[in-house]
Amino acid sequence: MYLDFLSKFGVGGAHPGGLDLTQEILKNEKISESSRILDVGCGTGQTAAYLADRYGASIIGMDINPIMIDKAKKRIKQCQLPVEIIQGSIENCPLPDGQFDLILSESVLAFADKPRSLHEIFRLLKQGGRFVANELTINQQLNSTYTEEIQQFYGLDSVFTEKDWLSLLEKTGFTDIKTSIQKPSMLENNPSPEFQFSEHIEPHLYMIPDQHLYMMTKYRNILDYRVFSCTKE
Ligand SMILES: C[S@@+](CC[C@H](N)C(=O)[O-])C[C@H]1O[C@@H](n2cnc3c(N)ncnc32)[C@H](O)[C@@H]1O
Structure with missing residues (x-):
């Protein structure tokens, strides 16, 4: 339901820190016109468009959700950028295997099967390729009632601590793994998103922003995010 809300409202920059944090993170990566980059779970394509515009790199944006795909395609067409x-x-x-210099996931793997997704990301990267992720992270282990409430609202199969993410990245084969903890917290670091509304929006989806705020407030010291970066050597 939460992802239905994001797609029907066409929320762009639907990750903590928004495009500002994306730009900050990308400054640490070596990106040139010859870079091939995959934006996994690209949503409405805000980051993919930025990458093409700023770096002139070759970009593919991929998403599972057909509504997100339509909205991303519309954006790319309007901006006349060479993004697939x-x-x-x-x-x-x-x-196919081994074709990307950089893969980016901004608030995506949290919603997917994490081991399978990371395995695919590793497969898709070139030797020496980089993976950068901004992902939902809990600051402490929770009891089952709280875990279920979070998983149920956001539609997740699990919630990871920083240690869980690091151990899975390592198990997948990544090296040079670095984490950065972002301040301010998830609740405070929510720059105004942009919207691309669908024509028909189911009435119950209008309640999601309030429920999201409730969750952010209730779990304000617990629901957080981390930026991870690592290499396929
Ligand atoms: C919170 S949104 C973030 C979208 C975008 N990265 C952004 O920052 O605006 C999560 C996105 O992940 C996509 N997604 C979820 N599971 C996915 C999967 N298995 N493969 C590809 N995309 C997926 C959703 O459709 C949604 O667009």
């Missing part, structure tokens, strides 16, 4: 938008799941990606 494709529909697919990062759990079983329709692209």
Whole structure:
């Protein structure tokens, strides 16, 4: 339901820190016109468009949700940028091995099967390729009641601590793994998003922003996010 809300409202920059944090993170990566970059779970394509515009790199944006795909394609057409938008799941990606210099996931893997998705990301990267992720992270283990409430509202199969993410990245084969904890917290770091509304929006979806705020407030010291970066050596 939460992802239905994001797609029907066409929320752009639907990750903590928004495009500002994306720009900050990308400054640490070596990106040139010859870079091939995949934006996994690209949503409405805000980051993919930025990458093409700022770096002139070759970009593919991929998302599982057909509404997101339509909205991303519309954005790319309007901006006249050379970005390819494709529909697919990062759990079983329709692209060949070893072709990307950089793969980015901004608030996506939290919603997917994490081991399968990371395995695919590793497969898709070139030798020496980089993976950068901004992902939902809990600051402490929770009891089952709280875990279920979070998983149920956001539609997640699990919620990871920083240690869980690091251990899975390592198990997948990544090296040079770095984490950065962003301040301010998830609740405070929510720059105004942009919207691309669908024509028909189911009435119950209008309640999601309030429920999201409730969750952010209730779990304000617990629901957080981390930026991870690592290499396929
Ligand atoms: C919170 S939104 C973030 C969208 C975008 N990265 C952004 O920052 O605006 C999560 C996105 O992940 C997509 N997604 C969820 N599971 C996916 C999967 N298995 N493969 C590809 N995309 C997925 C959703 O459709 C949604 O667009």
